Amino acid sequence: MSSLPIFRSAPAAPIASLPESQAAAQGWHARLELGFEAGPECTVLRHRRHAGPLRVQRPFHPEGIPCHTYLLHPPGGIVGGDRLEIEVAVESGAHALLTTPAAAKFYRSAGPLACQRQSFRVAAGGTLEWLPALNIVHGGARVELRNRFELAPDARLLAWDLLGLGRPGSGDRFESGLCDASLQVIADGRPLLAERLRAEGGDPMLNAVWGLQGRGYLATLLAAPATAETLVALRSRLRQVPDALFGCTLLPVPGPRPHGHPVTGLLVCRWLAAAGEALWESMIEAWALLRPLVLGREPCPPRIWST
Numbered sequence: 001m002s003s004l005p006i007f008r009s010a011p012a013a014p015i016a017s018l019p020e021s022q023a024a025a026q027g028w029h030a031r032l033e034l035g036f037e038a039g040p041e042c043t044v045l046r047h048r049r050h051a052g053p054l055r056v057q058r059p060f061h062p063e064g065i066p067c068h069t070y071l072l073h074p075p076g077g078i079v080g081g082d083r084l085e086i087e088v089a090v091e092s093g094a095h096a097l098l099t100t101p102a103a104a105k106f107y108r109s110a111g112p113l114a115c116q117r118q119s120f121r122v123a124a125g126g127t128l129e130w131l132p133a134l135n136i137v138h139g140g141a142r143v144e145l146r147n148r149f150e151l152a153p154d155a156r157l158l159a160w161d162l163l164g165l166g167r168p169g170s171g172d173r174f175e176s177g178l179c180d181a182s183l184q185v186i187a188d189g190r191p192l193l194a195e196r197l198r199a200e201g202g203d204p205m206l207n208a209v210w211g212l213q214g215r216g217y218l219a220t221l222l223a224a225p226a227t228a229e230t231l232v233a234l235r236s237r238l239r240q241v242p243d244a245l246f247g248c249t250l251l252p253v254p255g256p257r258p259h260g261h262p263v264t265g266l267l268v269c270r271w272l273a274a275a276g277e278a279l280w281e282s283m284i285e286a287w288a289l290l291r292p293l294v295l296g297r298e299p300c301p302p303r304i305w306s307t
Contacts, residue, residue, distance in 0.1 A: 027081025027112065030054040034086075036067060036126075038093030043067035047089070054084060063300040066095040070304055071132070073104065078116070080109025080142060086118045090126040090155075095295075097129040099302050103164075103276075104133070108140030108177070117146040122155035127295060130159035131287065131302070134217075134276055137165055137179045139172045139201060145181040151224060153188050156295055157266075160221045160283050164276055165199055165206070168216050176201035183220060185266060187253050192266055193222075215245065215272040217279045221286055223294045226250060226267035230293050234269060237289050238282070245272040246282075267294075 032054035035047030042061045050056075053074050060068040071086070078084065090096050106114050116135075122128045128149075137143050147161055163181065166174030178200050185193040197218075205211035212218070223230065231250045238246050252265040269286065273279035288299040 027079060027083065027114070028052055028075065029083045030073070031085045032056070032071070032087070034069070034096075034098075035089045035091070036094040036096040037091045038065075041065075043094040043096060045069060054086070060303070062303065063297070066097050066127075066129075066297070066300070068097045068099075068302050070302070071098060071100050073100075076102070077105045077107050078114045078143075079107045080112035080114050082114045084116045088118075088120045088128070088130075090120075090122045090128045092123045092125040094123075095127040095129075097131065097302065099304065100132045101304050101307075102133055104135045106135065106137045106141040106143045108138055109142045111142070113142045113144050113178075115144045115146075119148045119150075120159075121150045122152060122157060124152040124154045126152070127156040128159065129291075129295075130157075132160075132162070134162040134164050134280070136167065136276075137163065137174070137177065139166050139174045140177045142178045143180065145179070147182070148184045148186070149222070150186045151188070155224070157222055157224045158287060158290060158294060160219060160287070162219045162276075162279060162283065163217070165212075165216045165218075168274070174199070174201050174206065174216065185222065185224075187224075187266065192251055192253065193268065212272060213245075215274045217271075217273040217276050219271040219273070219279055219283055221267075221269045221271075221283060221290075223267040223269075223290050225253070225264040226290075226294055227262045227264055229262070230267055230290065233293065234267070234286060234289060238269075238286065246270060 030052030033049040036043050037046040042065050045059050045067060055072045057070045120128055151157060166172040180198050182196040207214045231248055235248055246269060248269040250265050250267055252263050271279055271282060291297055291299050
């Protein structure tokens with residue numbers, strides 16, 4: 001297994017809300033709130049509120065209890081000054097699977113930042129699968145990405161974040177621009193994971209052996225609750241993937257546990273890839289392996305993945 005770059009941990013900078021008039025002058029300001037609750041037979045999307053160009057299609061229930069929901073951003077591209085905010089709450093006993101139909105594209109900016117903030121809260125006994133398509137940051141784009149997950153005790157999570165810097169297939173090597181991305185996981189009110197990646201266009205880190213090694217596609221996968229056996233199973237499967245460049249670790253959740261019970265925690269796995277297709281396929285394979293182990297359910301890929 002090749003070495004991966006070390007991302008220094010840092011608290012995520014808050015994104016203050018702009019007045020609607022100012023946001024409209026600077027770019028699209030879109031906000032989406034979703035709340036999932038356990039119904040008599042399946043999870044229901046009980047709360048839905050949107051402002052600006054963020055929508056969801058009607059929910060699907062192809063496997064019974066879980067609610068499959070597709071998030072849509074009709075403009076397709078995101079430019080400097082645009083602000084997208086997503087807040088998702090999954091209540092006790094509910095199971096929500098969210099994905100997107102296509103990659104999010106962040107275009108070149110003359111100066112203003114494009115901001116995307118996503119916040120997820122999972123109550124005790126709730127389950128969230130957050131499985132969006134790739135975020136593609138074009139050369140010259142200036143982007144701020146924030147992801148925050150809050151997990152109550154006994155909450156379950158399978159989530160990933162996929163990022164492409166530039167478009168290598170089109171000759172775009174991200175020689176200018178900025179991508180400032182952070183990820184936070186809060187477990188039972190205490191920080192469990194806090195990291196930040198700041199990638200500037202043309203930085204030697206993009207090609208250095210100690211950095212991204214010339215691979216413009218990055219991914220992080222989160223799974224909880226996971227055990228040491230889950231970690232071993234994922235590592236064994238990924239070693240069979242050609243050209244896989246990955247690293248996995250298990251972060252134990254602090255606090256007491258019953259005697260004789262295995263250590264459980266947050267499984268964190270990171271990838272570097274030279275092609276977005278290979279990265280996507282690796283993520284789906286990892287998700288298919290982890291879903292029965294972490295959520296107790298066989299894989300049921302969203303229909304939109306095959307369209």
